[in-house]
Amino acid sequence: MCDPVARVQALAGEYDALRPRMVRVAYAILGSRAEAEDVVADCWTRLVDADAREPVRDLTGWLTVTVARAATDVLRSARVRRESYVGPWLPEPFVAAVQADPADRVTLDETVSYALAVVLESLSPAERTAWVLHDVFGMGFPEVADVVGRTPAAVRQLASRARTHLAAQPARFEVDRTTHEEVLGRFLAAAAGGDLAALLETLDPDVVLTSDGGGVVSSARRPVHGADRVARFLVGLVAKYAGDVEVELVEANGAPAVALREDGVLTSLLVLTVVGGRAARVDLLRAPVKLALADR
Numbered sequence: 001m002c003d004p005v006a007r008v009q010a011l012a013g014e015y016d017a018l019r020p021r022m023v024r025v026a027y028a029i030l031g032s033r034a035e036a037e038d039v040v041a042d043c044w045t046r047l048v049d050a051d052a053r054e055p056v057r058d059l060t061g062w063l064t065v066t067v068a069r070a071a072t073d074v075l076r077s078a079r080v081r082r083e084s085y086v087g088p089w090l091p092e093p094f095v096a097a098v099q100a101d102p103a104d105r106v107t108l109d110e111t112v113s114y115a116l117a118v119v120l121e122s123l124s125p126a127e128r129t130a131w132v133l134h135d136v137f138g139m140g141f142p143e144v145a146d147v148v149g150r151t152p153a154a155v156r157q158l159a160s161r162a163r164t165h166l167a168a169q170p171a172r173f174e175v176d177r178t179t180h181e182e183v184l185g186r187f188l189a190a191a192a193g194g195d196l197a198a199l200l201e202t203l204d205p206d207v208v209l210t211s212d213g214g215g216v217v218s219s220a221r222r223p224v225h226g227a228d229r230v231a232r233f234l235v236g237l238v239a240k241y242a243g244d245v246e247v248e249l250v251e252a253n254g255a256p257a258v259a260l261r262e263d264g265v266l267t268s269l270l271v272l273t274v275v276g277g278r279a280a281r282v283d284l285l286r287a288p289v290k291l292a293l294a295d296r
Contacts, residue, residue: 004052011051014059015044021060022067028112028132029071031091031121034293035078039070061143068133068147075125086215088223090285091117093252093269095259095294112136114253115273118210118283119169123162130155131162181256183274188247188258191234199234203227204278209234214287217267230282252294259295266295 019040026036043066047056056062082089093114112120112132120128126148133139133147134155141152141159148155183202190198209230213219224233241260245267248259252271260268269291273281285291 007051007055008048011047011056011059015047015063018060018063022063024112025064025067025132025137026071027094028117028120028136029068029129030075030078031117032078033092033094035074036071039074040067043067043070064133064137064139065143065147068129072125072129072147075128079125086213087219087221088210088212089121090210090212090283090287090290091121092290093117093257093271093285093294094254095257095266095269096251097248112253113255114257114271114283115255115281117253118273118281119166122169123165126150127158127162127165130158131166134159135163177256179277180272180274183277183279184256184258184272187272187279191238192247194235194238196231196235199231200227202279203230203282204275204280207279207282209282209284211284212287212290214289216288217286219284219286234282266291269294 022040022043023036026039027033030036030039043063046066047059047063050056050062091114120132123131129148130144133144134141141155144159145152145155148158150158187199187202189195190202205227206225207227207230209220209224211219211224220233224230244262246261246264248261250257250259250269252269255271257272258270259266260270267286267288269285271281271283271285272279273283285294
């Protein structure tokens with residue numbers, strides 16, 4: 001007869017090994033690091049209870065379905081809260097120092113970039129879950145249907161609609177890292193020097209700047225559209241905080257980004273989405289709670 005304690009210990013070891021993947025699944029669906037980690041933690045108790053009733057044979061499959069279903073439920077309720085959020089809502093990124101050992105951090109660069117996380121917000125919860133599970137994590141439509149609560153044919157349509165919508169978003173397809181770093185370098189030099197003309201050269205004519213302050217700190221309550229308006233907004237921002245902040249290059253979801261610190265505390269995170277050699281999106285995360293989580 002199997003020793004229950006030994007069985008739970010064995011499950012714990014397998015669960016810990018699969019946990020990073022499960023966090024990626026939940027994060028891709030939710031766009032919230034804190035909520036993703038909470039979902040995965042809650043699924044540990046469900047796993048122990050389910051295994052006590054009947055041994056779980058395919059742990060990866062069981063956890064993926066359970067985590068995805070729980071994340072989708074959380075997303076549906078989160079959408080209601082996000083609609084009443086003060087100002088634009090941006091996803092919580094995974095932030096790491098550029099010099100950090102890749103083995104010591106959770107990287108999402110091959111799963112969901114920050115730009116993709118932003119674009120996924122435009123999908124319905126069902127579309128997002130269907131696309132993420134099928135196109136990103138390779139689940140079959142019957143398994144996805146079990147998560148979403150629709151028929152396989154309906155889920156196939158959901159994924160197709162999501163795919164069509166995402167394909168129409170230029171920010172979905174980012175450039176290589178070298179180009180990203182080159183654009184970011186020119187962007188920073190121009191912004192720091194207050195060189196409006198040089199800054200305009202780094203921005204796509206239809207660039208959009210989104211600032212998320214969560215209603216707690218100063219931020220643009222609505223997205224800023226167009227290269228001229230975005231450039232002037234950034235130059236004004238730099239002039240306001242010049243000399244009071246420390247600028248640090250970091251990685252957000254595996255891509256280069258800029259962290260701004262005041263007295264050692266992360267107060268802003270700036271992420272560019274580069275398309276065609278210019279910044280097509282400028283996302284400025286300033287919400288203190290999100291930044292505290294990102295800076296762990």
